[in-house]
Amino acid sequence: MQRFEKETGLVLPLDRLNVDTDAIIPKQFLKAVGRTGFGANLFDNWRYLDRGEPGQETTRTPNPDFVLNKPRYKGASILLARANFGCGSSREHAPWALIEYGIRAIVAPSFADIFYQNSLKNGLLPVVLPEDTVDRLFQAVEAEVGYALTIDLRTGQVLAHDQEIGTFSIDPFRQECLLNGLDDIGWTLRHEAEIRAYEARRRREAPWLFGPEGSRV
Amino acid sequence: MGKTLYEKLWDSHVVRELPDGTCLVYIDRQLVHEVTSPQAFAGVRARKRGLWRPDANLAVADHNVPTKDRALGISDPTSRVQIETLGSNCRDFGVSLFSMDDVRQGIVHVVGPEQGATLPGMTIVCGDSHTSTHGAFGALAYGIGTSEVEQVMATQCLLQKRSRTMRIRLEGTMPAGVEAKDMALAVIGKIGTAGGTGYAIEFAGNAVRALSMEGRMTLCNMAIEGGARAGLVGVDETTISYLAGRPFAPSGALWEQAVQAWRGCVTDPDAMFDREWVIDVSTLAPQVTFGTSPEMVVPIDGCVPDPTRESDPARREALTAALTYMDLRPGIAMVDVPIDVVFIGSCTNARIEDLRAAAGVIAGRKIAPGVRRALVVPGSGLVKRAAESEGLDRLFKEAGFEWRDPGCSMCLAMNADRLEAGERCASTSNRNFEGRQGAGGRTHLVSPQMAAAAAIAGHFVDIRRPY
Numbered sequence: 001m002q003r004f005e006k007e008t009g010l011v012l013p014l015d016r017l018n019v020d021t022d023a024i025i026p027k028q029f030l031k032a033v034g035r036t037g038f039g040a041n042l043f044d045n046w047r048y049l050d051r052g053e054p055g056q057e058t059t060r061t062p063n064p065d066f067v068l069n070k071p072r073y074k075g076a077s078i079l080l081a082r083a084n085f086g087c088g089s090s091r092e093h094a095p096w097a098l099i100e101y102g103i104r105a106i107v108a109p110s111f112a113d114i115f116y117q118n119s120l121k122n123g124l125l126p127v128v129l130p131e132d133t134v135d136r137l138f139q140a141v142e143a144e145v146g147y148a149l150t151i152d153l154r155t156g157q158v159l160a161h162d163q164e165i166g167t168f169s170i171d172p173f174r175q176e177c178l179l180n181g182l183d184d185i186g187w188t189l190r191h192e193a194e195i196r197a198y199e200a201r202r203r204r205e206a207p208w209l210f211g212p213e214g215s216r217v
Numbered sequence: 218m219g220k221t222l223y224e225k226l227w228d229s230h231v232v233r234e235l236p237d238g239t240c241l242v243y244i245d246r247q248l249v250h251e252v253t254s255p256q257a258f259a260g261v262r263a264r265k266r267g268l269w270r271p272d273a274n275l276a277v278a279d280h281n282v283p284t285k286d287r288a289l290g291i292s293d294p295t296s297r298v299q300i301e302t303l304g305s306n307c308r309d310f311g312v313s314l315f316s317m318d319d320v321r322q323g324i325v326h327v328v329g330p331e332q333g334a335t336l337p338g339m340t341i342v343c344g345d346s347h348t349s350t351h352g353a354f355g356a357l358a359y360g361i362g363t364s365e366v367e368q369v370m371a372t373q374c375l376l377q378k379r380s381r382t383m384r385i386r387l388e389g390t391m392p393a394g395v396e397a398k399d400m401a402l403a404v405i406g407k408i409g410t411a412g413g414t415g416y417a418i419e420f421a422g423n424a425v426r427a428l429s430m431e432g433r434m435t436l437c438n439m440a441i442e443g444g445a446r447a448g449l450v451g452v453d454e455t456t457i458s459y460l461a462g463r464p465f466a467p468s469g470a471l472w473e474q475a476v477q478a479w480r481g482c483v484t485d486p487d488a489m490f491d492r493e494w495v496i497d498v499s500t501l502a503p504q505v506t507f508g509t510s511p512e513m514v515v516p517i518d519g520c521v522p523d524p525t526r527e528s529d530p531a532r533r534e535a536l537t538a539a540l541t542y543m544d545l546r547p548g549i550a551m552v553d554v555p556i557d558v559v560f561i562g563s564c565t566n567a568r569i570e571d572l573r574a575a576a577g578v579i580a581g582r583k584i585a586p587g588v589r590r591a592l593v594v595p596g597s598g599l600v601k602r603a604a605e606s607e608g609l610d611r612l613f614k615e616a617g618f619e620w621r622d623p624g625c626s627m628c629l630a631m632n633a634d635r636l637e638a639g640e641r642c643a644s645t646s647n648r649n650f651e652g653r654q655g656a657g658g659r660t661h662l663v664s665p666q667m668a669a670a671a672a673i674a675g676h677f678v679d680i681r682r683p684y
């Protein structure tokens with residue numbers, strides 16, 4: 001997992017409520033068996049005027065009205081979004097696509113639970129700020145070409161022009177993992193003995209969950 | 218003070234708790250499908266450790282499978298690779314798999330309960346958000362991402378935080394023509410698609426007690442559309458009698474022991490929830506969505522709302538965008554909206570009871586001439602077989618419906634079953650997002666009876682009245 005400490009970057013505003021993961025990465029791109037290659041199809045239905053298919057070689061026609069295609073937001077690494085971002089399907093392809101496109105943090109008033117967790121597990125930082133702060137940010141981004149934010153995970157600060165415009169919090173455990181680029185599996189395997197002990201107790205209490213030793217399902 | 222069902226399930230699965238409340242939680246069952254598992258299997262392979270407990274996993278291909286002409290194989294090469302990859306991964310790691318030619322194959326959330334692989338008191342996960350379905354059995358069940366799928370494969374555990382608890386009590390006797398799907402849509406209309414975010418929702422009340430397991434699954438299935446990762450219904454006799462004799466359910470002395478434990482999978486009378494809602498369903502009307510989010514829903518006798526009446530600017534804009542996408546003018550009565558396609562299927566509504574309900578409204582009639590396609594896609598091979606033994610397939614076929622093989626099909630249109638741009642569909646699935654059933658396609662979520670009636674009439678109808 002990629003570490004996250006502090007990110008300063010151009011802000012890309014996506015002014016829509018309830019952006020779902022089907023919109024972030026449409027289903028036809030989920031047929032891949034790897035973790036990469038999704039960035040080019042981020043927001044595919046909104047981003048291009050023609051329909052995209054996996055493995056397409058032909059050049060696509062970008063939708064000039066979609067914010068991702070506006071030259072002033074090229075190279076953005078911080079996505080500014082509205083409430084309930086990432087709702088819908090559990091596809092982790094959504095954070096994979098965002099990361100591959102170059103997004104490192106998302107600022108929104110709220111996130112859908114599964115998307116929030118999936119992002120953290122991939123080093124993509126979801127930052128929750130109050131609704132009115134997010135409103136002001138949308139106005140500020142609109143008003144100023146090149147508007148950038150700094151997000152500091154250690155202090156939980158969001159800064160613009162060196163001024164604090166909001167603070168956010170995140171579970172200490174998740175913060176540690178992000179700061180150090182630690183993944184959950186590595187951490188969990190350090191507690192192998194405890195898991196075995198739990199399992200042994202559970203096998204006694206609820207033997208029907210295990211079936212005969214060594215059997216399938 | 219007593220505990221809620223959620224708290225009982227959570228507490229009994231905590232292996233270790235960290236100071237900030239993050240818990241290492243043990244997972245009893247993982248259901249696996251072809252779309253969200255390949256990267257997880259690849260991760261496990263790279264760690265060279267194998268699966269922690271292969272027997273805790275059960276796999277089935279559903280999202281990508283063709284629903285007709287299966288003998289010809291899978292024509293889409295990328296889908297074929299994904300399904301073959303699931304097969305080879307399951308072989309390599311010793312995971313049970315129901316392959317495409319197995320009568321037990323079907324949508325993962327239909328297959329688990331049908332096989333008795335979903336049991337009360339369990340923690341159940343799957344790389345699919347509609348895993349909330351299994352909560353109908355008094356199990357803690359929720360969707361996870363692929364990194365978490367890999368973690369469960371490798372460690373049988375997840376690192377998570379406790380959810381807040383919400384109880385939604387549905388009280389009253391449901392009128393004729395109103396189903397669990399309508400309850401689910403009405404709940405989402407009320408709490409909103411983010412209303413349950415951060416919560417596990419327990420559905421209670423006499424209207425829930427009166428539901429069959431199929432109905433409870435429909436309700437819990439849609440909990441995620443209300444933002445909640447998990448939906449729950451406490452165990453009662455309906456739960457227990459559904460499970461008796463299922464292939465993966467315990468039998469003999471173990472069954473007795475299990476049933477005794479399962480009776481405890483209920484909320485204590487004096488337990489407290491963080492949030493409670495009470496909804497009277499005795500006057501509930503069949504529901505139909507008009508927009509691109511499940512919360513954009515009205516009763517069938519209602520009209521498409523007017524965005525200019527919405528005071529919140531962000532919501533007004535969302536509503537306007539939705540109506541543009543759906544090509545609907547404000548003020549139109551829902552019963553006047555014509556449809557092109559009907560889809561009866563998905564993990565929300567493709568169980569035997571759903572097919573019976575849909576077949577029941579056909580009553581020897583034919584689908585309307587304007588309806589281009591009407592598909593019935595059973596949730597599993599066993600549902601299909603049961604329906605055929607009751608003659609439901611004949612009823613559907615004679616009316617002009619196509620009778621397909623089981624899979625996710627047009628619920629998400631990853632296979633060949635999809636809407637063309639501009640087509641309008643009455644669908645028994647769970648998501649009406651833009652492009653969900655095919656790029657440019659327009660989805661209206663309804664119950665199986667409402668979908669079948671719309672196929673006959675060629676537009677939405679109020680099934681409570683003659684049409």
Ligand code: SF4
Nearest residue numbers: 347563564625628629
């Ligand atoms: S039927 Fe639809 S919602 Fe259910 S698992 Fe399949 S794609 Fe997901």
